[in-house]
Amino acid sequence: MLSRWIDHAVHLVLLVCVVITLLTTVVVVALLGKESFLFFQQVPLWEFLFGTRWEPLLEPKSFGVLPLVVGTLKIVIGSIAIALPLGLLIATYLSEFASGRMRSAIKPVLEILAGIPTVVYGYFALTFVTPLIRTLFPDTQIFNAASAAIVVGIMILPMISSLCDDAFQALPNSLREGAYALGATQYEVAVQVILPSAAARVGAAVILALSRAIGETMAVTLAAGATPQMSLGFLESIQTMTAYIVQVSLGDIPADGIEYLTCYAVGLLLFVMTLIMNIIGNHFITKTHKLHS
Amino acid sequence: MKRTQRKRKERLFLWLCRGATFLAVGILFILLFHVVREGIQWLDLQFLDNFPSRKPERAGIKSALVGSVWLIGLTALISIPLSIASAIYLEEYAPRNKWMRILEINLANLAAMPSILYGLLGLAIFVRYFDLDRSLWSGALTLSLLVLPVIVIAAKGAIRSVPNSIREGAYALGARRWQVVFFQVLPGALPGIMTGVILALSRAMGETAPLIMVGALSYIAFLPEGPSDPFTALPVQIFNWAARPQEDFHGLAAGGIIVLLILLLTLNAGAVFIRHKLQRYK
Numbered sequence: 001m002l003s004r005w006i007d008h009a010v011h012l013v014l015l016v017c018v019v020i021t022l023l024t025t026v027v028v029v030a031l032l033g034k035e036s037f038l039f040f041q042q043v044p045l046w047e048f049l050f051g052t053r054w055e056p057l058l059e060p061k062s063f064g065v066l067p068l069v070v071g072t073l074k075i076v077i078g079s080i081a082i083a084l085p086l087g088l089l090i091a092t093y094l095s096e097f098a099s100g101r102m103r104s105a106i107k108p109v110l111e112i113l114a115g116i117p118t119v120v121y122g123y124f125a126l127t128f129v130t131p132l133i134r135t136l137f138p139d140t141q142i143f144n145a146a147s148a149a150i151v152v153g154i155m156i157l158p159m160i161s162s163l164c165d166d167a168f169q170a171l172p173n174s175l176r177e178g179a180y181a182l183g184a185t186q187y188e189v190a191v192q193v194i195l196p197s198a199a200a201r202v203g204a205a206v207i208l209a210l211s212r213a214i215g216e217t218m219a220v221t222l223a224a225g226a227t228p229q230m231s232l233g234f235l236e237s238i239q240t241m242t243a244y245i246v247q248v249s250l251g252d253i254p255a256d257g258i259e260y261l262t263c264y265a266v267g268l269l270l271f272v273m274t275l276i277m278n279i280i281g282n283h284f285i286t287k288t289h290k291l292h293s
Numbered sequence: 294m295k296r297t298q299r300k301r302k303e304r305l306f307l308w309l310c311r312g313a314t315f316l317a318v319g320i321l322f323i324l325l326f327h328v329v330r331e332g333i334q335w336l337d338l339q340f341l342d343n344f345p346s347r348k349p350e351r352a353g354i355k356s357a358l359v360g361s362v363w364l365i366g367l368t369a370l371i372s373i374p375l376s377i378a379s380a381i382y383l384e385e386y387a388p389r390n391k392w393m394r395i396l397e398i399n400l401a402n403l404a405a406m407p408s409i410l411y412g413l414l415g416l417a418i419f420v421r422y423f424d425l426d427r428s429l430w431s432g433a434l435t436l437s438l439l440v441l442p443v444i445v446i447a448a449k450g451a452i453r454s455v456p457n458s459i460r461e462g463a464y465a466l467g468a469r470r471w472q473v474v475f476f477q478v479l480p481g482a483l484p485g486i487m488t489g490v491i492l493a494l495s496r497a498m499g500e501t502a503p504l505i506m507v508g509a510l511s512y513i514a515f516l517p518e519g520p521s522d523p524f525t526a527l528p529v530q531i532f533n534w535a536a537r538p539q540e541d542f543h544g545l546a547a548g549g550i551i552v553l554l555i556l557l558l559t560l561n562a563g564a565v566f567i568r569h570k571l572q573r574y575k
Contacts, residue, residue, distance in 0.1 A: 021375060123547070187303040
């Protein structure tokens with residue numbers, strides 16, 4: 001009798017825990033929605049989305065988010081341009097060429113690289129990468145997009161290489177054996193057989209890495225500067241969406257001012273962008289996972 | 294294409310792959326070397342035992358270190374029971390239907406949500422709405438929300454890896470569901486769960502952005518005595534020093550990073566040890 005009672009009680013307690021865990025999502029959406037709604041009562045949506053001047057803290061105020069989006073895109077494009085080719089080469093090496101011993105030596109190194117806190121990467125960008133860039137291009141500003149993009153690239157590299165490695169490893173060996181039997185070289189097997197077969201999951205890896213780069217905060221706050229602007233150069237100071245939120249919260253913000261609300265509007269945009277990418281990325285990974293197993 | 298040409302291409306590609314891999318390894322070593330070279334001269338007992346100061350030679354990380362320990366301890370207390378209970382429910386009790394699949398997708402998305410959004414959440418909910426102010430409670434609750442999905446996903450995997458024959462055997466002997474879960478499944482899944490917990494907590498230990506959002510102050514010249522006290526944390530202190538223009542403070546930041554990395558490596562080594570020594574089912 002007692003045992004059955006415990007069974008019900010345990011069930012109930014566990015259910016409550018799940019509900020608490022899942023409330024997070026509801027609260028995030030409700031909160032971002034509510035505060036953004038207040039913001040958009042004062043600033044029209046189209047002005048926010050398509051305005052080209054972001055000057056919310058100084059008079060005359062202007063709330064066009066595009067400069068922050070452009071800054072974020074620079075980091076995203078720069079980091080993926082570094083991490084995708086390197087990540088693919090590393091994944092190919094680990095999955096196709098490396099001996100078992102080499103593999104088990106390299107993988108932990110990549111895990112350590114992935115586990116280093118982002119503030120450390122920010123420090124590295126500021127005190128190592130930036131001076132390096134400035135000796136190559138002397139007119140680079142102290143805070144610049146290139147330096148931050150490079151370290152964000154290093155940051156997402158382990159993610160891309162390990163997801164692609166998983167994708168390659170999941171392919172059946174018969175694919176490789178068939179190609180080798182036809183006389184293909186290792187290069188041809190890797191690039192013309194393995195890579196196209198794993199394309200969906202490689203794509204998913206890229207999307208998840210992009211989403212990670214969009215949300216990256218500390219490295220860009222420390223290294224990329226605080227100058228929201230619409231420009232194309234990588235050697236000048238920019239500001240990303242995440243860095244703006246940090247900048248505002250470092251000052252003491254009054255809870256009822258428009259400055260406080262801008263954080264949530266920018267946060268909502270960030271949330272929507274990363275959510276869409278994460279859903280697409282995770283969908284591809286689970287879908288192809290089922291296909292193979 | 295001639296065979297020799299194809300062979301040459303193959304060799305070149307092999308070296309390219311090898312080169313990329315060693316570049317990644319090289320970057321890690323450059324990073325560590327750079328940090329140690331810049332920070333080692335600041336690292337002494339005084340550095341560990343001093344409060345932050347405007348004078349670099351008298352500055353230390355005592356309050357940051359103690360703050361981080363408080364923070365991770367509280368986060369562990371809040372997040373571990375909640376997340377393990379959730380994982381048990383989702384794996385052992387929940388019906389398998391469309392809603393559960395949506396829940397799984399939701400969990401994956403929560404785990405990948407940018408940490409700064411957790412900061413915004415913590416600022417509005419814990420700091421402002423629940424009026425916890427800039428206390429350890431606010432920081433720990435925010436970090437708990439951040440690590441919850443990560444631990445739940447890891448724990449779910451560990452629970453799933455316990456073979457079904459174990460459950461069936463226990464049921465056949467007349468055990469009830471809670472007995473099966475707590476006496477058979479959970480002990481078998483424990484090493485996997487612990488690995489996930491340690492990795493998640495080490496992630497929490499390095500998080501900076503959400504703590505800045507909930508107002509971890511960086512100039513704290515006292516130690517927190519309870520969870521309602523204001524605090525600072527190691528990564529926040531590092532950020533504060535790194536953001537200053539003076540060289541000396543960059544050195545201090547590097548010193549703080551060395552301490553932080555040593556703590557993280559110790560935690561990770563523990564996770565690897567548990568994974569290798571205790572794992573029963575794979």
